[in-house]
Amino acid sequence: MKIIKVTENVSLKRTIDTGTEKQRKAVEAIIEQVRQDGDQAVAQLTETFDRVSLSSFVVTQAEIDAAYEQINENVLEAIREAIENIRDFHMRQKRQSWMTTKEDGTILGQQITPLDSVGVYVPGGTAAYPSSIMMNVIPAQVAGVKKVVMVSPPQQDGSWSAGVLVTAHELGVTDMFKVGGAQAVAALAYGTETIPQVDKIVGPGNIYVALAKRAVFGEVAIDMIAGPSEIVVLADDGANPAFIAADLLSQAEHDPLSSSVLVTPSNEVAENVKIEVEKQLQKLPRKEIAQKSIEDYGAIYVTASMAEAVDVVNKLAPEHLEVLVEEPMLYLGQIRHAGAIFLGPYSAETVGDYFAGPNHVLPTNGTARFSSPLNVDDFTKKSSIISYSKQAFLANADKITTLARLEGLEAHARAIDIRLEDK
Template sequence: MKIVNVGANISIKRDIDTGTETQRATVEAIISQVKEQGDQALFELTKQFDGADLKSLRVTEAELEGAYAHIDDTLIEALREAITNIRDFHERQKRQSWLTTKEDGTILGQKVTALDAVGVYVPGGKASYPSSIMMNVIPAQVAGVGRIVMVSPAGADGNLPASVLVTAKELGVKEIYKVGGAQAVAALAYGTESIPAVDKITGPGNIYVALAKRAVFGKVDIDMIAGPSEIVVLADKSADPRYIAADLLSQAEHDEQASAVLVTTSKLLAENVAKEVQEQLTTLPKREIAGASIRDYGVIYIAHDLVEAIDVINELAPEHLELLTEEPMNLVGKIRHAGAIFVGPYSSEPVGDYFAGPNHVLPTNGTARFSSPLNVDDFTKKSSIIAYSKQALQENGYIISALARLEGLEAHARAIDIRLEDK
């Protein structure tokens, strides 16, 4: 890893991947095909891209039940414990509708309403991601979303991974379709004979999924266009270089473009972590991916003191931030920009990925400056309530009319005036 002083250019931002011209054209063609042909397009595209010759898109109850035979009981229990933790955390995020009454009889308030239908995209391919299902489905359930649809690409055998099916079953997701890629996003946005359209699409995917989500935004809402994963560790001389190296590599193995950064006040720690990263890389199964990430996007910044180090953190606005200092809780209040903050030596980033409870769908690429982790609010909408009293209108109507005329909107003003004249 490169070791540089804080005076160097500080950034973990990468250009947002908008795809190649060919990729964008492919996505546009897929979306058009699904809009025009519906289910027929889904069957054809699934065979073309995934090699699965499906007869039906929807996962059956028998498939859900049968998946349990392929998952060890201890793993099923682990899933259940994780679900409990994640649900408990998100229950605490729920907002209530409210009303307030003024002395003149005016009633003002806010009505919180869950979205009617949400689509959750679950990546497929060579890996399965039960944690992604939990992190997207649970806040939607807690919010009270009436219909939750899950889509995921089938393997060439026409099946979804057992771990995906078991997780969905444990969560009570009943509407699951074997379709992935841009065609799945198009189906969720516009609807087909088998898949009624939803109001919002969440969940990660490859570049084609990301481009499709970007293309249908406006027709439906989306969670975010996520960039490569990133981790920043803030550490002083008290930190264990083995822990830091392991945590940096935990993100580096995600993607060649993933970013792993250490900010420290100790030059000795910086050197020891750099050595430890190289040693741990040699035994890592995904060492080629992690190695490329460390080579191209791995860096160690040496700060003069913790004050300067925190300034660096707030400038980076990382997705994941670990605080490995002697008094880490004392620093939490000084962190303004981070997707998730992991405090102390035993709060390794994977604790948050899988089990602790907070959501692991986090803002990347510096967007933690203005956005938040996926949460219950993302699956609700708010309506303002205004019940103005006659007394309030008589007292304030002339002000309202004046403001309308200030903007040159005479009809607005007259809509108030006609009521003031009617005494």
């Protein structure tokens, strides 16, 4: 892991995968095929890419029952408690519609309406991500979305993992389809005979899923195009190097493109963390992935002071930020750009991934400068309410027509004039 003395500007080395021309054209062809041929196209594409032939995409009650038989009580208890924590946090984000009445009788307000339907994409195949289901489904449910449709690639035997099925069932998801890849995104965007069309598609996936989401944006809404995972640790001279190394590696094992960075004014901490990373790497089951990530996208920035370290963190605008300093609350107000902020030695990033309650779908690639974690607002839309009284209309008509004519929009102005002429 490289130790770099901060002298000028720093940047988090990132890879933004926009796909190759071949991949983009392949995705466009898949989307058009699903638009034209619906279920038939989805079945053919699933057989081609997932090597699974399904007579039906629909998850059955028998599959759900079988999944519960495979899940032990400790796992089920952890799933249920995580759901409770995540739901409680997101309930606090919920907004209410509002209206205000002015003295002249004008009523202004904002009506907040949940989306009618949302599609949740869950990565699958050889992996299983129950936490991804919770983080995408729960804020939609809290917002009031009535129809949540879940898609995920089938395993080689045509099933889903027990953890995925049980988590979805515990959340009350009833529309579940064993479909993945760009064909699943296209099915959600345009609908098929079996899979309903939705208003918004959320959830992570591979490059083909990301390109498909980008391609259908405008027909439907999407959450974001997320990049590889990132973590930055801000540490002082009292931080535990073993904790820091473990947390850096927790992101490095995601993907060879993941970025893990330490920012500290302490040379001693920097050297000890470098040693710890190498030591802990040797014991990881996903050693090759984590090592590649650390070699290509890992770094330790050593600054002249804590003030400079905080400045570096804000320039990096990371997805995850851990603040491992003696009094982390003192620095919270100085941190302007981070997707999620973890304060203190026992707030490991993994706590937020699975259990604490805040959403783990976070802005990547420096977009924490202007965007937020997935939240309840992402599943609502807002309508402005305007009820102008006659008194207010007469008092302001001349100002309104003045502004309309200033823009050269005579018909706009005459829409006001005709009401002034009406006796």
